[in-house]
Amino acid sequence: MLRNYLALLFAITMLLACSDDKHSELEKQQVADPTSVILRDVFYEMVPRYYSATGYTSVSRNIEISTSQSATINVLSVNEGDLVTKGELLISLDESELLTSIRQAESAMASARIRLKDFEHDLRNATQLEAKRVITVDQLRKSQVQHQLAEAQLEQAKSELERQLARKPYHKIESPIDARVVKRWVEQGDLAVIGKPLLQLEAVDGLEFETAIPAKWVNSLHIGDSYSLIIHNRQEPMKARVSQIVNSVDRVTQTCQVKLSLLEPRKIEAGLSGQVDFIIAKDKHLLLETTALIKRAGVFGVFRVEDSKAIFTPVNFERKWQSYYVVLSGLSEKDKVVVNPPTSLRDGEIVVSIEADKHTQG
Numbered sequence: 001m002l003r004n005y006l007a008l009l010f011a012i013t014m015l016l017a018c019s020d021d022k023h024s025e026l027e028k029q030q031v032a033d034p035t036s037v038i039l040r041d042v043f044y045e046m047v048p049r050y051y052s053a054t055g056y057t058s059v060s061r062n063i064e065i066s067t068s069q070s071a072t073i074n075v076l077s078v079n080e081g082d083l084v085t086k087g088e089l090l091i092s093l094d095e096s097e098l099l100t101s102i103r104q105a106e107s108a109m110a111s112a113r114i115r116l117k118d119f120e121h122d123l124r125n126a127t128q129l130e131a132k133r134v135i136t137v138d139q140l141r142k143s144q145v146q147h148q149l150a151e152a153q154l155e156q157a158k159s160e161l162e163r164q165l166a167r168k169p170y171h172k173i174e175s176p177i178d179a180r181v182v183k184r185w186v187e188q189g190d191l192a193v194i195g196k197p198l199l200q201l202e203a204v205d206g207l208e209f210e211t212a213i214p215a216k217w218v219n220s221l222h223i224g225d226s227y228s229l230i231i232h233n234r235q236e237p238m239k240a241r242v243s244q245i246v247n248s249v250d251r252v253t254q255t256c257q258v259k260l261s262l263l264e265p266r267k268i269e270a271g272l273s274g275q276v277d278f279i280i281a282k283d284k285h286l287l288l289e290t291t292a293l294i295k296r297a298g299v300f301g302v303f304r305v306e307d308s309k310a311i312f313t314p315v316n317f318e319r320k321w322q323s324y325y326v327v328l329s330g331l332s333e334k335d336k337v338v339v340n341p342p343t344s345l346r347d348g349e350i351v352v353s354i355e356a357d358k359h360t361q362g
Contacts, residue, residue, distance in 0.1 A: 034350040035342065039305060040289050042335040047285045047321050050277040055211030057231070057262070057272045061203040063179065067192045069093060069170045076188040081269075083204065084175040090199060093171040093192055102164045109157035116150040123147045179203050180269065202270055207262045209240055209274060212255035217280040221245055221258060229260065231274040239263040240276065287324040288315065288331060291339040303338040304331065305351060310338060312347040 075092035078084060126143035129135045183200035192198060209229055213221065221242055228237040240260035249256055260276065262268065292302045296312060303310040315330035331337070338351065345351070 034308070034352045035310070035345060036354045037303075037305075037310070037338045037342075037345070037351045038340065039336045039353045040292060040339050042286060042288055042327065042331045042333060042337060044284055044333055045287050045324075046282045047287070047326060048279040049281040049283055051213060051217055051280045052275055052277050053211040053213055053258070054273065054275050055209055057268060057270050057274065058208055058210050059202040059206055059270045061177075061206045062182075063176065063201045063203070064197040065090060065173060065175075065199040065201060066195055066197050067091075067093065067170060067173060068194055069098075069167055069192070070194050071095070071097065071171065071192055073186060073188055073190050073192050073198075076184075076186065078181045078184070078199070080181055080184050082181045083179075084181060084201070085178050086175055088175045089172060090175055091173040091186075091192070093173070095168070095171050098164065098167055098171060102161070102168075105157065105161035105164045109154065109161050112150070112154035112157040116147070116154050119143070119147040119150040173198070175201065177201070177203050178205055182270070207268065207270060208243065209260045209262060209276065210257065211260075211276060212250070212253065212257050213278055213280075215249045215254050215256050217278070218245060218247070218256045218258075220280040221278060225279075227260065227276050227278065229262070229274055229276050231268060231272050234268075234272075238268065285318075285321075286327040286331060286333060287321070288317065288327050288337065289339050290320065290323055290325055292337045292341075293317070293325060294341060301330070303341050303345060303347075303351075305336045305338060305353075308350055308352065310341070310345055310347065310349050310351045 071093035073091055074094050075089075077092075078090055084090065123143045123146075126135060126140045130137060130140040179201035181199060182202050184198075185196075185200075186192065186198050223242055223245065225242045227240050227242070229240040230237050240262050242258065243261040244257075244259040246257040246259075258278075288302065293300060293315065294302065299314050300317070301312055301314040304313040305311070313330055315325075316328040317325040318328050319326050338345070
């Protein structure tokens with residue numbers, strides 16, 4: 001009986017010794033082979049506070065194209081939505097009536113020159129005859145009057161020809177600016193009537209984004225400030241610059257109008273809605289690199305390193321700024337956290353940094 005009891009006690013002792021040896025061996029192995037990680041500091045930085053304002057694109061300059069000549073439209077070379085450059089042909093009017101008028105004016109001027117030449121000859125003869133007292137002074141005066149009338153008729157014919165020639169450029173209607181065709185009221189073959197609009201253009205270089213900001217923050221903006229403009233249904237943001245701040249408060253909305261000029265206006269049209277995030281202040285916040293935040297068991301947190309151990313720490317964060325999260329709670333300044341932690345990393349595991357602690361401030 002006693003022998004059996006001693007044998008059982010010996011067996012239990014040996015089992016416990018083996019278990020302790022295995023546990024010690026595991027601890028030694030863990031200490032000998034810590035997990036290599038990259039560490040970063042948690043730090044304070046001044047972070048912009050934004051106000052998201054919605055608005056729409058608009059043009060600062062619209063031009064209606066009309067004509068000073070009534071004629072049939074022979075060529076209409078643009079459609080709605082087309083981009084045109086300054087000096088580009090838009091409309092060509094029928095010149096047949098104009099050419100007829102020019103020929104008539106040229107013929108009238110040629111006849112006036114012939115008449116003037118004849119009266120110049122008559123005046124020379126009359127002057128000689130009056131000197132010899134062959135004709136009276138009244139007859140000489142009559143020749144002089146006829147010569148003056150012939151000169152006046154020639155000047156009138158010249159003026160008429162110049163007037164008809166001056167009409168010719170107006171039969172070729174060109175774009176006065178770099179613009180986009182937004183409206184076309186006529187078709188090829190229609191009659192262009194004096195004063196009636198034919199096309200509407202909007203200046204592409206004058207495209208703006210109009211929005212509004214609460215009056216209490218308007219002093220945070222300055223002419224020339226650059227922002228990224230998000231146009232709805234467009235993937236890439238557009239560069240814009242504050243061009244006008246209207247220092248007049250709307251009584252109902254308590255906002256001030258703000259306009260931004262687009263730096264690449266040819267890539268967009270007027271009338272599109274969009275959004276711009278204005279910087280209205282800068283606040284000091286605790287920042288955490290986005291690559292450090294993970295989710296374990298449904299909880300967002302980081303592996304904070306303390307005494308060479310990775311400790312999973314839940315974190316509350318507000319928003320993302322650049323490559324950081326704004327931390328609300330869970331961390332303190334100078335805490336060291338693991339970035340891009342391996343999925344095998346466990347709470348309490350021994351770790352070692354494989355590079356110097358650092359952070360890139362925004």
